[in-house]
Amino acid sequence: MGGDRIFVVVGAGLAGAKAAETLRAEGFDGRVVLLGEEDRRPYDRPSLSKGFLRGERGAAAPWVHPAEFYADNDIELRVGERVAALDRENRDVVLVSGERIAFDRLLLATGATARPLAVPGANRPSVHYLRTMADAEALRSAVDGAERVAVVGGGWIGTEVAASARRLGRKVALLERRGSPLQTVLGVRMGEVFRDLHAENGVELHTGVTVTEIVEAGVRTDRGLVEADLVVVGIGVRPRVELARAAGLSIEDGIVVGEHLETSSPGIYAAGDVATVRHPLLGRKVRVEHWANAHGQGPVAARNMLGHNVVHSEVPFFFSDQYDLGMEFRGVARPSDELVVRGDVDAREFIAFWLSGGRVTAAMNVNVWDSGQLLEALIAQRAEVSADLLRSAELPSLVRSLAL
Template identity: 50%
Template sequence: MDASTGRTADDSAAHVIVGASLAGARAARTLREEGYQGPLVLIGDESELPYERPPLSKGYLQGKDPREKIYVNPAAWYQEQRIDLRLGTAVTALDPAAHLVTLADGSTQRYAKLLLTCGASPRRLPVPGADLPGVHYLRRVEDADRLRELFTTARRIVVIGAGWIGLETTAAAPAAGVEVTVLEAAELPLLRVLGREVAEVFADLHRANGVDLRFGVQVESIVERGGAVAGVRLADRTEVPAEAVLLGIGAAPNTALAEAAGLTVADGVVTDQALRTSDPDVFAAGDVASAFHPLLRRHLRVEHWANALNQSQSAALAMLGREVSYDRTPYFYTDQYDLGMEYTGYVEPDGYDRVVFRGDPATREFLAFWLADGRVLAGMNVNIWDVTDAIRELVRSGRQVDPAALADPARPLTEL
């Protein structure tokens, strides 16, 4: 193969990307920008142009951002770049030995290199009533459209799950005059991600905005009356009234295609640090990939915008035969009410021994750092900006830091 162009000995075979998402579109762009001039096919089962998902629970859901703003590229760009964009087309099978993908209409597409950016799907709640018409999920743009309409008609909704999707959707509802009750099995929102110390901040935030938070509860069923959602029944027989329910209990990677093809799968399609799967000509990136992270020395699957954006570009380079070691520090952000936050790093539940605050969390303008053995594993800036690079450097350095200096606003982070 010519590493500069990505061409193989068989020029009739294309570079194929399965998943017309942010990750898929960014990978296609990188392939072209890095000199690949061969046939390039981008296949997606949605009818929409590739788009970014964060606005679906933020600006677009709230009606602040126009629809055009969610798209990664305009339609004309794909034509200009000679990308064969096939929307509304599902891939039903992958044959690594034959280098073929099979489409839902029975046709096949040969590939020289294949990238899986299949994403993830919302986890379903296995309780009676979960399939009622008034039960919603938020993953695709049509889901956000339905929720936007719901916010104009409903007075009371229940959100099941106090993760990022659940809380961001909850934050959008009160501004539309909708009363929200959040039901969460854990003791606090985002407890596995942030730990008790910082999770309390988000609990206080939503309570201050009139949200009814109920923790440590188990959902028994979704109540139906007259063919419509009427509420949610809990295990203690309490019934919470609602005109609609949003389920936000996490997402599962779309690995069925990879599993059926015999690729290694374990909480995602397993890849090495170059995003290469157990088949040397198949790569994976974004929500579907469980990639080896050389800095963290473990496989990691990250369901956040920055990972889809950056990991897909590295996968594209690897498809071209370049030396790649994807080691970017995990990063995500959220906007809820008047709170804006960025989080950099990675901490497993109970994987830290202390949290150090710089500033007062009660003011919702502070930094928080998760430490283990004096080393910063992750940092979060809340309503304080332009510090992400310094936090990332602390995380990546692995050096021990004096907690008192970390907490002192007079000490620049760059000097620690």
């Protein structure tokens, strides 16, 4: 199946690697070209801010596939290759070198890049970001030589890096312009859970502050200087849409795709961090930046490149481990959603639900490990449920009753 057809994947991250794997698994016997800008084969990102950053035993490079996988499956993995342009008219991918690679189907899995800190001094050698494996390796070396670490940004990357640096014995300050870490994604009350967690583990918290400059002594804010000899910036990411925009594809927050992950240009698809799609369960367009989304969308895009018309409908999922708190988050919540909590927040053993219109839009289990599949089913069912039932009913019976 495929013959002399050429399928090109731009972006050798998780979504791109899983797409190439799926093309072969589905029997495609044409040419598969996987182009990666980094100088190494595809890898997973979640451990980069956790065990890999800390250099823990067993946290070796998190490769998606063994080194021999690509040759064994006749996948042309080309690392260190940057794409300069997409020639839609001639159906070519144009490399920086000038080489052109023709395609019959194209998948854009270009991912995202760290959002830069736009203040004076942000280009100092003491300033680090964490997006790639090379970033993690450089940051690990920098942490080894640092005494005081300042983390700018209280999102998932910022809080995980802060936790890792504390576990490595460094003095850590966490700077966040809102009232608590993770407030943007979890709301005030759940953000306070993580604020207290970091405070109890010795992190110096600076909330409600604005960073104005990076100086030799550390980070200057509108409330004074935070001393540090290493600064880590984690203020979010930007989808890498430059190629798609220059090629005239439809762009909103990311590359706009339909339910089959096809862009506004027939035969060109997008998946992973860069794709904005109307999610069938959520009923609105979303761009999800987490591991599970890339892991699921890559294979769906590959099957649709083969004409299978598959819809990606998995409930968005991610996890985080910080100190003794482990959590899993499913769904997508909005700040306006109602928060319902069951369990003991003070003991950090609880489940939080977000409700909109009486339906569960998201759920987070914290140090509760027997509920993941039930929470996913609860979100997927989109059935109306009361806050009282969420607080008190046994989850298995509740999910069964709502399915009827």
